[in-house]
Amino acid sequence: MKTAKCRVIVAMLIILAVLAAGAGLARSHQDVWLKNEQGDRISPRENSADPYSPRKTCGGCHNYNLITSGYHFQQGFDQMSDRYDAKRPWLLSPGMFGKWLPTAAAGRLAAKKNTDPRQMDLTTYDWIGAGKYSAGNKVAAVACGWCHPGGGPLEYGRDALGRADRTGNLIAGEKSNKAALDGDYSAAGTPDRKSHFRESGVVEADCLLCHHGNYRFHDRNEQLNRRNYRWAATAGAGLGKVSGAVFTYHRPGAGPGEAGFKDGSWNFSKRPVTSYDWLNGRLFGTDGRMKGGLIKKNVAAKNCLQCHGEGDAKNTGALHDPAFDAHVRSGLICTDCHGLIGNNTRERLRHQIVKGNSTLNTVRDDLDHVGMKTCTGCHHGDQYKPKRDGMPKEAKNPQAVHNRKFPKATFHTYLVACNGCHAVAQPARGMVEPRHAN
Incomplete structure (x- = not known):
């Protein structure tokens, strides 16, 4: 009887291992024939x-x-x-x-x-x-x-x-x-x-x-x-x-x-x-x-920073570094906030990346803030939901802390943008400031 049970357990483990391997293969891109300009x-x-x-x-x-x-x-x-x-x-x-x-x-x-x-x-x-x-x-x-x-x-x-x-x-x-x-x-x-x-x-x-x-x-x-x-x-x-x-x-x-x-x-x-x-x-x-x-379906932060790392540091003084960025330090990556705009696969395939607003960078201003996450949306509006491993479990609501520290000034949280206060002095010096409270 024990031998039969052992065989059943072993068989189940093998099946689970095969299924897990199959799931891994399904998530991986198939091998690809390279083609030249003529399609050969x-x-x-x-x-x-x-x-x-x-x-x-x-x-x-x-x-x-x-x-x-x-x-x-x-x-x-x-x-x-x-x-x-x-x-x-x-x-x-x-x-x-x-x-x-x-x-x-x-x-x-x-x-x-x-x-x-x-x-x-x-x-x-x-x-x-x-x-x-x-x-x-x-x-x-x-x-x-x-x-x-x-x-x-x-x-x-x-x-x-x-x-x-x-x-x-x-x-x-x-x-x-x-x-x-x-x-x-x-x-x-x-x-x-x-x-x-x-x-x-x-x-x-x-x-x-x-x-x-x-x-x-x-x-x-x-x-x-x-x-x-x-x-x-x-x-x-x-x-x-x-x-x-x-x-x-x-x-x-x-x-x-x-x-x-x-x-x-x-x-x-x-x-x-x-x-x-x-x-x-x-x-x-x-x-x-x-x-x-x-080929990776999900885009890593290091890929975004190939262009945006040095460029943002030089132009605006923004350093995408755990030492200076609370969101990076918490485990968030670029695409957690800047995903693809669209309600279905075809719309998202257009690769219109979610963005805020800039008075200097004016490309596709019609897409400003479309799908963009906000400070209050995540920290005050219950919009934050972890969608991948490694993301913070929650975006803490700061209201209680603000009420305790500033009992007579809570109206500030309604009138002043969060980064009006939470904008730490950056060691880098940007040449311009194209971003405002986005």
């Missing part, structure tokens, strides 16, 4: 020197066009025009692509049509990749494309009126465009003063920039510095090495103000080559498919 498979036996295309690889199953309609990808491109603001003609859109922010941009984006070179600062080609790291991998010159996930204006050009033109990507537009002083297809540093998207490629929306557990942000941006735009996603995912460059600095270690700081050599004849790490079992299966385990 990349494997150890075919097209192995090509960089992978996020559009063709991820877009084979996921709605790439719907996903890239989100404002992180568009950054005003979907609303831009040379006539966007008649009173302030230097503003071409409400977003970072087209709206000049002196603290966040290396220069102003050029209008589509120009009559004098002095009207032009950064064309689209230079907006993406005219950056430089010093010999110690510190920032020597910022490129706007460093903190753009790709897609939108890094993939498509503008029509004659400066509006988004999705009839063909920047490579196709460059081929058919012959206009001088064009805001997309001119360039400051190339020998012929023309863009070279044909050689550089475009920057497609890089899904893994957010959905990879160990994304190599610096490696990705170094490819942009080299004007290897189509190779940036491959390097960022750490799938292999990229040999060769469209542009190479003569003095990599030279900083601003030094002789030859921006000088370099252009290569328009020899295409860079990708060498995938096919034998790395953490990256690829034996058949050559990329391991699905690399």
Whole structure:
């Protein structure tokens, strides 16, 4: 009898283990065949020197066009025009692509049509990749494309009126465009003063920039510095090495103000080559498919901070660090508050990320506060509900403490924003203060 019971228990344990393993597999992304720009498979036996295309690889199953309609990808491109603001003609859109922010941009984006070179600062080609790291991998010159996930204006050009033109990507537009002083297809540093998207490629929306557990942000941006735009996603995912460059600095270690700081050599004849790490079992299966385990559905804070960490510290003095941020210290991550807007899967697939309000950053102002959690909502309105492991069990209601400490001043909690008092002195000094009580 005891033997029979033992067998039953063992069998049940095996079944539970199998079910648990199956549940784990169900939560993991399936292994993926990488595809190049033409949609052809990349494997150890075919097209192995090509960089992978996020559009063709991820877009084979996921709605790439719907996903890239989100404002992180568009950054005003979907609303831009040379006539966007008649009173302030230097503003071409409400977003970072087209709206000049002196603290966040290396220069102003050029209008589509120009009559004098002095009207032009950064064309689209230079907006993406005219950056430089010093010999110690510190920032020597910022490129706007460093903190753009790709897609939108890094993939498509503008029509004659400066509006988004999705009839063909920047490579196709460059081929058919012959206009001088064009805001997309001119360039400051190339020998012929023309863009070279044909050689550089475009920057497609890089899904893994957010959905990879160990994304190599610096490696990705170094490819942009080299004007290897189509190779940036491959390097960022750490799938292999990229040999060769469209542009190479003569003095990599030279900083601003030094002789030859921006000088370099252009290569328009020899295409860079990708060498995938096919034998790395953490990256690829034996058949050559990329391991699905690399792809994370939930976005980690470290992925957000690739762009928002240094940028927020520099621009606003906000440090996303447990030592200075009570919410980070309590175990919250970015997406706990800044989730996806939408009441169903299709709406959320647009990747419109919940945000507050800023008087300076004006992209998609119509989405300000939509779905955004507030101090009172979580701490006073019973709206806080832990949705993942590691989140605080509760958001404590501070009303009793305030009543005890300030018995005659409780009206403050109705008239004064919480961060009017709970805004600790930050050790960083921001150059501007674009955020108010959001």
